[in-house]
Amino acid sequence: MADWVEACAVDDVDEEDVIRFDHGGRSFAIYRSPDDEFFATDGFCTHEKAHLADGLVMDDIIECPKHNGRFNYKTGQAKGAPVCVNLQTYPVKVEAGKVMIQIA
């Protein structure tokens, strides 16, 4: 059974932005969309080891800071070269002002 883990407080993430969350030796990216929803993906780009929390959130897209590879952070879909492999996404819920992610 996958565990729900507290990643951050709601206010830790600006609107249309992303932060890094490390847990259990793994790294994740926590997003807050322009319409105030939260999402979570693996932290590192699937192309090369760059952390997406240093990237740019634009609408539904996270752009990797190293090579500008783009993913839809809601679905994990890679949007074209130089990223070809989709990003792992994780369920997210907000409880009592905390952002929780379900880690398998």
Next chain:
Amino acid sequence: MAGKVKRDYSLVGESTRIAIETGLASAEWYHTDIPRKTIKELMQRSDGPAIRDTAIWIAAILASAAGGIYFWGTWWCVPFFFVYGVLYGSSSDSRWHECGHGTAFRTRWMNDVVYQIASFMLMRNPVTWRWSHARHHTDTIIVGRDAEIAVMRPPDLLRTALAFTGILDFRYSLPALVRQAFGKLTPDEKSYVPEMEQHKAVIAARWHIAIYIATIVLALTMRSWVPLVLVGLPRLYGTWHMVLTGLLQHIGLADNVIDHRLNSRTVYMNPISRFIYWNMNYHVEHHMFPMVPYHALPRLHELIKHDLPEPNPSMWQAYREVWPVLLRQLKYEDYFLKRELPPTARPYRGEFHDVNMSAAAE
């Protein structure tokens, strides 16, 4: 590694193996500290500046082409083709570059359209070059890894001089497109283009070759050089500005280091060259923060210049600085120009860079 093993610039050779083994490949690079809020603001995309600049660019291309055609057969066509050549053969490089990064426009399809057009103008396969440039950013001037090292060591000065004419690039680019159109990629190309993308490179090369064949057929039908002077040949006669500005990005500086302050150069340039070059003269800044669009690079420069070597004040001064370094590299290929940091900068981390600092210029 420098000074111990002869540099092997292939991407599947001895230097490649050493770069991977020593951790130079895909390494963590030095970055100047910038608050997240500030860099986020600098990274913001906007269609406005690039639409304006692209409209000016296209208008200037059309106007200079029209003037060249109108005055064809007289000496008056020369200044028009001089301008047309630079717009076609040089400024396309910076458009290719920025749109390849996806930073010029906010709207993705706009980046893609300009990227494809500029790739064609440059005789560059849009697929293989996208991947080679990604590698250039991962492993900037890492020998055996970076596919875009313009001047290798020891420097071939004749080759470098000929680059200004575009002849060597033309001689490489066109046969490369023909080879790729027949479905053949070199081992180097296969080393940086993922297998699932390789067929796209073949299709793109076929489109480019088809357009060149159509241009040649048109020229033969019209019994005129004009179609070729407009399509293809500007890669020869208009490429000099791209080389003039682009060579300065890394030439004479350190290789096999993981700090862009050591291997990249920022040069102040005149406004016309900056328009043609889309601000890539701020090259240290671009490599440190490739997410920042060209129009925000001057602002980024102001923010981090305390942590960077003093920029070269002009292209002329930069070439004067580089020339003796190249001459010395003819005899001592490990020699390079170590750029001094201002007192406000965080120092180079010698232990962080596998480079023989004693080989650097004092």
